[in-house]
Amino acid sequence: MPELAERAIERELTFAQAVREALAEEMRRDPTVCIIGEDVAEAGTPFKVLSGLVEEFGKERVIDTPISEAGFTGVGVGAAMTGMRPVVDIMFGDFLTLTMDQMVNQAAKVHYMSGGKWKVPMVLRTTLGATRRSAAQHSQSLHAWFSHVPGLKVVLPSTPYDAKGLLKTAIRDDNPVVFFEDKMMYKTKGPVPEGEYTIPFGVADIKREGTDITIVGTSSMVQVALGAAALLDEIGISAEVIDPRTTWPLDEATLIASVKKTSRAIVVDEGYGRYGVTAEIASVIAEGAFFNLEAPVKRMGAMHVPIPFSPPLEDVTVPTEQTVFEAARKLCGKA
Amino acid sequence: MPELAERAIERELTFAQAVREALAEEMRRDPTVCIIGEDVAEAGTPFKVLSGLVEEFGKERVIDTPISEAGFTGVGVGAAMTGMRPVVDIMFGDFLTLTMDQMVNQAAKVHYMSGGKWKVPMVLRTTLGATRRSAAQHSQSLHAWFSHVPGLKVVLPSTPYDAKGLLKTAIRDDNPVVFFEDKMMYKTKGPVPEGEYTIPFGVADIKREGTDITIVGTSSMVQVALGAAALLDEIGISAEVIDPRTTWPLDEATLIASVKKTSRAIVVDEGYGRYGVTAEIASVIAEGAFFNLEAPVKRMGAMHVPIPFSPPLEDVTVPTEQTVFEAARKLCGKA
Amino acid sequence: MSPLTDKGKKREAKKPDVKRPEAKTVEMKKPETKNSNGMKASKPEVERSLRMYRRMLMIRLFEEQVNELYTRALMPGLAHLYVGEEAVAVGICEALRDDDYITSTHRGHGHCVAKGAAPNRMFAELLGKEAGYCKGKGGSMHIADPATGNLGANAIVAGSAGIATGAAFSAKHKGKGQVAVCFFGEGALGQGVVYEVMNLAALWKLPVIYVCENNMYNEYTHFLETTAGDILSRGPAFGVPSESVDGQDVTAVYQVASRLVKRARDGEGPSFLMCNTYRYTGHHVGDISREYYRSKQEEHHWKTDRDPLKLFAEKLIAQKLTDAPSLVKLEDEVRAEMKAAVDFAIAAPYPNADKVEQDVYA
């Protein structure tokens, strides 16, 4: 059952508000939590996700930085090793390129290389997603890279509810966690309980139950999958929509069980299609539900092109309700 | 037919010599080809791959740099855009973390973002591979990241012959090419023709023909696959070994055709297993040969751990002849 | 806003506040006047001054149109206006040859125009049209044009530092005396790669000029909160001689640029030039409420007392190289030119969706 359906939650928050609330709650609870990034204080980031936090927690804990992604991410790593729980803010996921050494050669490996002696309880918050007309250097979804790296955990919330619960879990986790937020989702609303709750990593959420086909969606693509499921419903195809919520750890069991039931699967993710997240998830399904699959697992990701600026071009680079719907229909032999 | 079997080549070179010969030939042919990197000149790199080149081509074309991977890779991008064909040397593949912005946000996107106006004919040469007892920051195989990025090509030679032919192609290619050399292979010998030859990208090489199972191996894992194939032979299993040689472009047709014939497949690559190269290749096969597969495609990559230093630990992190042999035997129902 | 009035043009305003003189044919004054040193200005000098003024005006009015396009919701995405900083791009590029290289930033329209880009194709790019410089694939932040030596604007802060240095590397290798200019905001001083490449440029004596446009803000944060130590001593610490110039004085910028360009062409290596300037409007077109990070008075001061166009206009008039009516006429002309360029862009077709997979690989 979709988790949210089980509870009657009256309050609605935007995705951005949910993120902010998670941060505020954790900062109140734990004085070692701090925020480090560009324009995070008074400006509250360009997306205004952090508005108000500096007013409550002060400039000692909500810290504006120079445009030095490598440098302040490295500071986050060292701070995390020595008693803080920094939440490092990378404004656009595309700038993760600058943090790779700090995250991959340092953060991800410190615990292991030290034989378990040091740990790195930090969160790197950043964005993903295209269709904002921001062109090739402000539109990438690079979570596949981090999912590939042992020592890191990777979180991809798809609703305000998940964003709050997963971010709180991320902050309390003793490992480096990379937390991706879809830029286009910041203003979307959804029910979010007021009090304390966390969502465990590695537990997929069945966002919609169905029997004919499994659509695995991540982050921005969960709503797309749900939209496609609604369209499929109209033509009598019952789609189950599963959101892994974390690509690492990955809840393989839930994915496989669903496809064993439905016998067909589509995996939709906004990262580049090739060598991306869909490849891993499709492989897991193709192996785990091998004898149940009635058709190859279909993968849908961003087109293998740098994201173009021009709207008519950009719009065809990412999966949409319609394209997922078409693919599902075809897979179910109803095309 | 394996390409090499078709020709009778007398001369043997080591892998390192083959790389050097390709560079020397291209530098003689084209004065815009130059080498930029740390300790590339007199030292000829720590692996001595480039020994002798500075003597022939001078310090203007074989250029020692400070330890500034981002900076000199960026210089390579700009130089490539304006008439040079730089071969940038990144000593260990692990240091690619420092070049990600230059390679991914710049090199890979310049051509597209400029609407095809500028191009970036550069090669980034680097290494991959573990088991040198060099620990977590000197043992990674990060080619999956680059294979994920549109605009880049990714080359993984597995023999001296391929190294020479593919490197020459890489240098002549008008796109940024990332060229990975297995550190452990530098001293292995193989036949290499003396004169000019190039090997096209996107053409897999069938290193060994077989009928019962397809083993796809990349780079360092090709020899492992061949070793496993020999062991399999002894128990009556005929393995076909395919080397894609480039992960992008990827010769999907050859892979699929082979598995359609054999109906079983293992994909072996030295990168981390999760969200790695094996996932893409396995997905391609699982989709393309869906109706022929008698068992799930088996993926074998580096264990999902930072590479440990201690020999008994490190040795279990990468696939070996023995583990590939066991997996293949099991897949063929002869375990 | 009009360079000839004291008041900043409000973004809502549809036409400039300036009172127009009666229309009449405008003659540029004959070039027989004094230059800034009291010497008689030579004909090329006068032509240069008038060309620089025109270029600055082009940029100013180009951006006016961009803001208009945004306000009218005709432009996809956002844009970062160069208004207020015109003298930097124009003064620098005036010192360059056509075959010299530049790299630019997210705030790049001014650099492109100054290096000679055609406004109509720039607007087309901003609107994502096929006729744009990048066939619509780049947009506002990625205009590139080999014909004018423009290696491309870059949306990664300091993203083109390596590219510009690499172009200088090629230039040195080719030996044709080309020079590369790397434009970047003072925010880019936060990126380590800038120091990596300055060090390389110094070691290899590359003909590159690092032009830091210090408009005092990294987005919404004052540069003093992000920049410790002393900017002008950073270059020398890496072997790159550095100086600063009033970025609102186009002649001063041009003069120092000429000197540094000559130095580079003569094989004497890189240099760093900090141009002190100001952006009049928001970080991008959507950044309207700015008082939490800077005061209206500060903006007002720059717009009224430090406007590069106004200052230069006054000087040109004082030097009798032109007069006010001529400049107003020029403004009308250039505005009409920009309007036509915008109309071209609006009318131009989008690329076909099937073009999306073109140009990924050469």
Place this chain on the structure above:
Amino acid sequence: MSPLTDKGKKREAKKPDVKRPEAKTVEMKKPETKNSNGMKASKPEVERSLRMYRRMLMIRLFEEQVNELYTRALMPGLAHLYVGEEAVAVGICEALRDDDYITSTHRGHGHCVAKGAAPNRMFAELLGKEAGYCKGKGGSMHIADPATGNLGANAIVAGSAGIATGAAFSAKHKGKGQVAVCFFGEGALGQGVVYEVMNLAALWKLPVIYVCENNMYNEYTHFLETTAGDILSRGPAFGVPSESVDGQDVTAVYQVASRLVKRARDGEGPSFLMCNTYRYTGHHVGDISREYYRSKQEEHHWKTDRDPLKLFAEKLIAQKLTDAPSLVKLEDEVRAEMKAAVDFAIAAPYPNADKVEQDVYA
């Protein structure tokens, strides 16, 4: 090599060239002598000197064993010896508290010993044994130890610059007066991240000391070929006061370090210290033929005229804090200690292969 002889120990040589005096009980002289200023040295001062000497000797003889292990093919992989640079690590760490932090490099054994690591567990790590500091998972380049404030050696050049600065960030937040020292070679000056974090440390007044060990070579390339401008003016350009010290003079290093550490503890912010030094042997143990990048004379000069142990020994003897026989005795003692530590490591078991998946996640 032995600090008491002029000759560098050849890597093949199995025992030191030094002639041993007859064995006898060694008494350290009573601490009633003059210190370097001609003042009477206080008891703690004398203890400090003798402790520093012993620590330097430990490092020297530790590395002797490492080389031996390599030569005898008992050590997996390679190692980068600290021989010649002992005074730097020891002088700096002597100025630190136990709860102060250090970060180290690929050439890190000296830093670890100086901060108090136990040689037996270090050797165990170098051999990949379970008893090693990192359970064998790190090896020579990754020794880390929370108990001695060692945040870890790092095999990425400049890889720990961020970490050390972050530790100083925590230290400031926690307010217990801790300080972080970031050791790195002059090669790390090529990495932009160093400047990014120096700028941050200056802005935020963090208690971090950037200790640049300038041994003149980035692997096989002289630093003058890789470093333009002036190293000591780099720090100030980013707001970090900088100075240099003779890295072969442990007292001088200790004194300046004490001052900089005090400064940091007092909340006055970061500093940069360049220690001029030399590595006697190859970049790593396998780098035997070095003449293509540096001369034998140069090596000889440093080993004979600039050896930190020899210089300090002479001083201690001149100050009558000890005498030659005592030092020889000490050397024997420490050598025996190292031998025992190596024996421990050789005898220690490897980790079980099933440990490989432990410690990936906390």
